[in-house]
Amino acid sequence: MISGAEIMVKCLQEEGVEIVFGYPGAVICPFFDKLCDTDIKAVLVRQEQNAAHAASGYARALLKVGVCVATSGPGALNLITGIATAYMDSIPMVAITGQVRSDVLGRDVFQEADITGACESFVKHSYLVKNTADLPRVFKEAFHIASTGRPGPVLIDVPVDVQEGTVDSFEYPEKVNIIGYKPSVHGHPMQIKRALEMISKSERPVICAGGGVLTSGSKPKFREFAQKTNIPVVSTMMGIGVMPSEDPLYVGMIGSHGVKAANMTIHNADLVILCGARVGDRAVAAPEQVAERAKVIHIDIDPAEIGKNMKTTIPIVGDMKNVISQMLEDIDYTAPAEWTEKVCKWEEDYVAKPKKFDGFVEPKSFIAKLSSMLRQKAILIADVGQNQIWCANNFKMSDGRFFTSGGMGTMGYSVPAAVGAKFARPNRDVVAVCGDGSFQMSLNELATIAQNNLNVKIIVMQNNVLGMVHELQDIHYNGRYAITELSDVPDFGVIAKAYGIESAVAESNEDAEKYAEKMLKSDKPFILICKVNPKTSSR
């Protein structure tokens, strides 16, 4: 005889899960109890939302499914923001929630919430498991769905009696067979051929790369393609890192918060090759204008993204890795020098010159400097707000990774995601950059960091305001700062001390660089507080 909880744990082992991020509760106890018998590490976060963010950071760092676990009712509900954040950024994740006994479902008993119903629009799929015997199939399907096609979160809600129930034996299915789920991974050869023809005729092509290039693991092939064709590359926020920042072909991030040269490039192109990018409103505010001037080739694993935001001339549905490899094999084209020179000229002409204020750290140049101090393959995780834009436009790397909550823009993402990323990649530099607003949304995770002695570095850009909205109020609301002032910001150094974490306060770039050096040398967690002038703009 084997219990449902044991089956759940065995399923995780079968899937090669090494770590789960979670928070306990009465109806998920059977699962956690059985988890103790295995090598799977259970990391206790300090609020369930952060379990999902940590699983997200972990998944991104390893390109592997991240797992988070919470109890029923409030525990599950707290997960929602994290699940939705992962959904928007196509992060492979399995969220497991305990549920009240199946015979009292729907009676509004203590800590009951219809979590599968509540999560409907933020999950790739969800299960409410009614029979212990269904668990192996459900887990197999969940991991398959989360990690294939366009990745995304899958929720498994397991009533406590299903965890306690027993069946005769455990057998993990070898294959999944879901008739309605067969993502097409190979691009249609005819479409690829047409795309190559279109590229060969273009005079001003540009590649716009999104997160899909990174999640599909096709970065090396992608770089090869760009280099072979000499086509300039711009990226969305999710696509940062597809090219080395200093590569002459890489122009920068597009969009309302992006680099001017990148926007100039995409708006002057006669052919836009969208690679794993959904071009959300923040990336291209007026996609119809781009599509009017340029032909559009859109490569994406998710057919629903093609034509959703930008009119497409040639759609190619398939896994980026397969499509780009195929294109690489058959392409014989070099972008005209006239065009690439023009793009380079824009890059030179539109260099932003950050304004410095005495007694403050200038964050843009500091992030650029910090990049050079980090080891190769470092992971920088930006939170949401001005800090996100400073990082997106100034984090320079050749092979590092940049994580952020791109689609949902969830404040408080960086610290828990850094926890997950550090567990995934203990030998890499993992730095979370947040503002004083976003830091205060998840500083409870300092306890998780301290408990696990996790070598996570946190940089807090403290400007005593909620900078992004503050800036918006400057522009659109005549400088009336409605609830954006964080007056009497707590002494973060004292808070750090309370958790036994070392910290330093920088009031100039020299300070910041000096402390950053110290921070990166230490093998312990560290919080670097940078005082930033609230007048510093995001771009």
Add this chain to the structure above:
Amino acid sequence: MKYTLSVLVENHPGVLSKVSGLFSRRGFNIDSLAVGITEDSNISRITIVAHGDEYIIEQLEKQLNKLIPVIKVRTYTDGEFISRELSLIKVNCPAKQRLDIMKIAELMEAKIVDVAINTMTLQFADTLERFETLTDLLKPYGIREIVRTGTVAIEKDSAAQRKPTV
């Protein structure tokens, strides 16, 4: 533009809410929706009539296809399919009007399923257009209640046969 979507889904609890939820959260209205088991008891067919422009229809088709329990989606265009809707219409009918309404029913091929002192109930299974004609004819007498099943549709093989092969 009015369109008819025929969606084959796995016959599981919660699938209907996934499908209908997709419409509501994207702000698309549904005119009618009918669900029933197909020749395979593991599979149900959901027939949805709604309206929207080409972009909306394309998006809906793609988003529906993304749902895991959805097996196949088809959008029917005019002439390709046969559609029917069953309705029950309760109409005011004092004794002196019975003959009139019986005549209308006969003319429209509606079946009289209940006759009471002051009302008569007709059963009608036909296309939307014919339904509208019938209700137009009955309106002057005073329609008390209408119950409709929503449209169901099936592909017209004879139309497909006539299409030139490509």
